[in-house]
Amino acid sequence: MSTKKHTITLIPGDGIGPEVISATRRIIDAAGASIEWELCEAGAEVFKKGLSSGVPTETIDSIKRNKVALKGPLETPIGYGEKSANVTLRKLFETYGNIRPVRQFVGVPSQYASRNIDLVIVRENVEDLYAGIEYMQTPGVAQCLKVITRKGCEKIIRLAFEFARSEGRKRVTCATKANIMKFTEGFMKKTFEDIAPEYPDIASDHVIIDNCAHQLVRRPEQFDVIVTTNMNGDIISDLGSALIGGLGFAPGANIGNEVSIFEAVHGSAPKYAGKNIINPTAVLMSGVMMLRHIGAFDIADKVEHAVCVTFEEGKHPLRDMVGNEGSVSTTAFTDAVIANLGRTSTTWNPKPFKPINLPQVSGRPDFVQAKEERLFGVDIFVESGLSAKEFGDSLSALAEVTVLKLKMVSNRGVMVYPSVGVTPDIVDHNRCRFILKDENYALKDEDIFNLLNQIASKHKWMHVEKLKIIDGVPGFTKAQGED
Ligand code: NAP
Numbered sequence: 001m002s003t004k005k006h007t008i009t010l011i012p013g014d015g016i017g018p019e020v021i022s023a024t025r026r027i028i029d030a031a032g033a034s035i036e037w038e039l040c041e042a043g044a045e046v047f048k049k050g051l052s053s054g055v056p057t058e059t060i061d062s063i064k065r066n067k068v069a070l071k072g073p074l075e076t077p078i079g080y081g082e083k084s085a086n087v088t089l090r091k092l093f094e095t096y097g098n099i100r101p102v103r104q105f106v107g108v109p110s111q112y113a114s115r116n117i118d119l120v121i122v123r124e125n126v127e128d129l130y131a132g133i134e135y136m137q138t139p140g141v142a143q144c145l146k147v148i149t150r151k152g153c154e155k156i157i158r159l160a161f162e163f164a165r166s167e168g169r170k171r172v173t174c175a176t177k178a179n180i181m182k183f184t185e186g187f188m189k190k191t192f193e194d195i196a197p198e199y200p201d202i203a204s205d206h207v208i209i210d211n212c213a214h215q216l217v218r219r220p221e222q223f224d225v226i227v228t229t230n231m232n233g234d235i236i237s238d239l240g241s242a243l244i245g246g247l248g249f250a251p252g253a254n255i256g257n258e259v260s261i262f263e264a265v266h267g268s269a270p271k272y273a274g275k276n277i278i279n280p281t282a283v284l285m286s287g288v289m290m291l292r293h294i295g296a297f298d299i300a301d302k303v304e305h306a307v308c309v310t311f312e313e314g315k316h317p318l319r320d321m322v323g324n325e326g327s328v329s330t331t332a333f334t335d336a337v338i339a340n341l342g343r344t345s346t347t348w349n350p351k352p353f354k355p356i357n358l359p360q361v362s363g364r365p366d367f368v369q370a371k372e373e374r375l376f377g378v379d380i381f382v383e384s385g386l387s388a389k390e391f392g393d394s395l396s397a398l399a400e401v402t403v404l405k406l407k408m409v410s411n412r413g414v415m416v417y418p419s420v421g422v423t424p425d426i427v428d429h430n431r432c433r434f435i436l437k438d439e440n441y442a443l444k445d446e447d448i449f450n451l452l453n454q455i456a457s458k459h460k461w462m463h464v465e466k467l468k469i470i471d472g473v474p475g476f477t478k479a480q481g482e483d
Contacts (some may be wrong), residue, residue, distance in 0.1 A: 006294050009069035010037040010064040014044045014389050015268025016278045017072025023280035023334040024070065024287045028304070030338045033291060038062050043074035047111045054085030055092075055391070063093065069261045070281065070290055073268040086131075090125055095254035095261055096152065097159040098123040098233065101285070102220070102240035102250065106347035108310035110245040111279075112220065117243055119223040120169070122160040123233025124188075125254060127152045137462050138383045141429040148184040148229065151367040153191035158359030159255060160227035161199040168352040171203040171224040175232055183477065185209075188229055213239060216230040237265055248279025248317060251286040253293065257358060262290040276329045279317035281307065284337070292353055301350050303337075308345035310336045324472045374469040375443040376434035377404060379476065380455060381463035385428045391459075392417030397430055400455040403447050404434040410479030420481040431479065433467070 010025065012018040025037060038058040047054045054076060063069050074085040104110065104117040134147040140304075160172050174192035176185040176356035189206055196204035206216065215222065216236060220243050228236065247266035254261040264282030272278045284307065291300035315336045318327045328336065363413075384391045388409060396406045406435045407419035410433070411426040434451060436443055448464065455461050468475040 004295070004322045005036060006296075007036045007038055007066050007073075008066070008290070008294075009040050009059070009066050011042050011059065011069060011071035011074075011461075013042065013072025013268065014075040015073060015273040017043075017074075017269040017278065019274070019278060019330050020264070020280040021070070021072045022282040023330055026334055027284060027303060027337050027341075028287050028291070028299070031299050031302045031306070031341050033296055037377070038066060040069075042071070042089070044077045046085070047077055052327075053083070053088050055088050057400060060092065062087075063259055063261070067259050067460045068290060068294060069259070070283075070287055071112045071261060073264065073266060075270070083132075083325070088233075089261060090254060093254075093256050093259035093261065094126065095256035095259060096124065096126050096155050097253075097255040098125040098237075099163060099253045099255060099289070100233070100237040100250065100265055101252075101289075102237070102242070102244055104244045105249070105308060105311045107251070107314060108245045108316060110243070112243045115221050117220045119220065119240070120163065120167075120225050121233055121237045121240060122156060122163060124152060124228070124230045125235060126230070128184075128230035130234075135328060136352040137381065138428045141427055146181070146184045146227055148187045149367070150187060150191060151361060151418045153188045154195065154367075155359060155361045157188075157195050157227055158361065159356075160225055161195070161202055162359055164202050164225045164355045165199070166356040169202070169224045171205070172199075173212070173223060173226050173238070174204070175205045175209045175228040176206070176227050177209050177232070178206075179208055182351050183475075185229060188227075190327060192227070199225070209236070210291060212236060213296045216240060216243065239266055246279070247282065249281050249285075251282050251284075251289060253286065253289045255298040255356070255358070257360075260290075260293055262293070264287040276331055277318040278330055280330055293356070295355060297353050300353070302341055304348065304350070305336045305345045305384050306340040308348040309340040309343045310349055312345060313340075325476060372471055375466055376439075376469050376474070377443070377467040378448050379465040379467060380432045380434065380452065380456060380461050381465075382430050382432050383428050383460040383462055384430055387414035388419065388426060391430065394458060395455065398458060399434060399451060402434075402451045402454060403437055403441055403443070404451050405437050407433040407435045408479060408482050409433070410482070411476045413480055415481035417477040422481075433479075433482075435467070 012021040019287050040062050042055045076084045100121040102119050114311050127147050129144050129146050131147040135143050137143050176189045178186040178189040241247045250265040252265050264286055288300045288303050316327050318329055318334045392409050399406050408415050410431045414424045
C-alpha cells in the first residue's frame with residue numbers, strides 16, 4: 001500500500017462539477033488513498049466576483065505548490081472575462097499533453113459493447129489554432145494562425161510513446177492532415193517519423209485524420225494510442241466518447257513538465273446540475289489516472305476494479321443510461337462503487353502500469369537552428385477590391401523602381417495573376433508574391449520597406465511575410481496554379 005501523504009488541489013468547478021468531484025473524492029478517500037485535498041475555487045463564481053481570468057491567485061498558488069490538481073468543469077459565463085478559465089490554467093502551467101482514454105467498460109450498454117475498445121488519444125494541448133491568434137484582415141476576411149512547432153511536436157510525440165510504455169501498450173498511430181497542411185500538420189508527421197525509431201519496442205504508423213475518424217467509427221478496436229494535433233484531438237476524442245456510452249465515461253489528464261491537472265473531457269452540463277442524475281465515471285477515472293500519476297498504483301487498481309465490478313453488476317449512472325435497467329442516481333452509483341472496493345473484477349486485467357517517464361525536451365526558444373537561411377522574396381498581403389488584372393498590373397508597375405518583381409497574386413490560395421484561365425470567386429484579400437529581380441542579390445529589410453512604401457502609395461497592405469529558404473528548402477507554400 002502507498003503510504004506517502006499527497007496534497008492535491010481540488011477544484012469542484014461549475015454545473016455538475018461539485019457532484020462529480022464529490023463522488024470522486026468520496027470513492028478515493030474510501031479506497032484508503034493518503035491524500036489531503038486542498039479545496040480551491042475557479043470558474044463562473046470567480047468571474048462573477050470580477051476576476052477576469054476566472055482563476056484566483058490562491059488557486060494558482062495551490063497548484064504551483066502541489067503540482068497536481070483534480071478539477072471539475074469550468075464555465076465562462078457570457079458577459080464575463082474574455083478567456084476561458086480552462087485555457088488559462090492550461091497555458092499558465094503549460095500542460096502540453098492531453099491524455100484521453102476511450103475505453104469500453106464491460107456491462108455498459110452501447111452500440112459498440114463487446115468490441116474491446118481500449119484506446120487512448122494523446123492530444124497536443126497548447127498550440128495549433130488554439131493559440132488564439134486571430135485577426136480581421138479586411139472587414140470581410142478573418143484569419144486564425146495555426147501555430148505548430150517542432151518543439152511542441154517532439155514533446156507530445158515523446159509523451160505518447162512514454163505513455164504507451166507506462167501502460168505496456170504496443171502501438172502509436174500519428175493522425176494528421178499532413179497531405180494538405182504540409183508545414184504545420186506535416187511537422188507533426190515528420191517529427192513522428194524522426195522519433196518513432198527511438199522506441200523500437202512500440203509499433204508506429206500514420207493515418208490521415210479524416211480516415212482516422214472514419215476508422216474510429218468502423219473499427220475502433222484497431223487503435224491503441226493515437227497522437228495528434230490540438231484541434232484534431234479535440235474532435236476525435238469527443239467522437240471516441242460517443243463510442244463508449246457518452247461523455248460521462250471519458251476521463252482526461254493534462255500533463256506538463258511541472259504540473260498535471262486531471263479532469264473529464266465533458267463540460268459543466270448546467271441543465272443537469274443538482275439533479276443527482278449525471279455520470280461521475282469520467283471524473284472518477286480521471287482521479288484514477290491521477291492516483292497512478294502520484295504513484296498510488298494499488299489504490300488506483302482498487303478503485304478501477306470496484307468501478308468495473310459495479311458495471312458488471314449492471315448498475316449504471318442514470319444520465320448516460322436513460323431507460324436502461326439498472327440505472328441509478330449519481331449518489332447511488334457512488335455508494336455502489338464504495339461498497340465494491342476490495343472486490344476483483346472478472347472482466348478487467350490491470351495493465352503493467354508504471355510511472356510515465358516524462359520526456360525532457362530542451363526549453364530553448366531557438367529549438368531548431370538552421371545552418372543557412374536565405375531570403376528569396378516577400379509575400380505582402382494587400383486589401384483590394386480591384387479585378388485581378390487591374391490589381392496585378394498596378395503592383396507590377398509599382399515594383400519597377402525596386403529590387404523586387406511581382407511573381408504572382410493569389411486569392412484564398414489560388415493564383416489569379418498572371419491569369420491561369422480560371423476565375424475563382426475572389427475577395428479583397430490578396431497574397432502578393434514578390435521575388436528578387438537578381439537572385440544573387442542579398443535582400444535587405446530596407447528593400448522590403450521601399451516596396452511597402454510603393455504599395456502603400458496606391459493600396460492598403462495588412463501583413464508581410466518574408467520568404468525564406470532554410471537549409472536549401474523553401475519555407476513557404478506555393479499557390480494553386482503557381483509554378
Ligand atoms: P457538456 O457540459 O460536456 O455537455 C454536453 C452533453 O454531454 C450534455 O448535455 C450531456 O448529454 C452529456 N454529458 C456531459 N457530461 C455528462 C456526465 N457527466 N454524465 C452524463 N452526460 C454528460 O458541454 P456543453 O453543454 O457544450 O458545455 C457546457 C459548459 O461547459 C460550457 O460553458 C463550456 O464552456 C464548459 N466546458 C468546460 C469544459 C472544461 O471545464 N474542461 C469542457 C467542455 C465544456 P445529454 O444531454 O445528451 O445527456
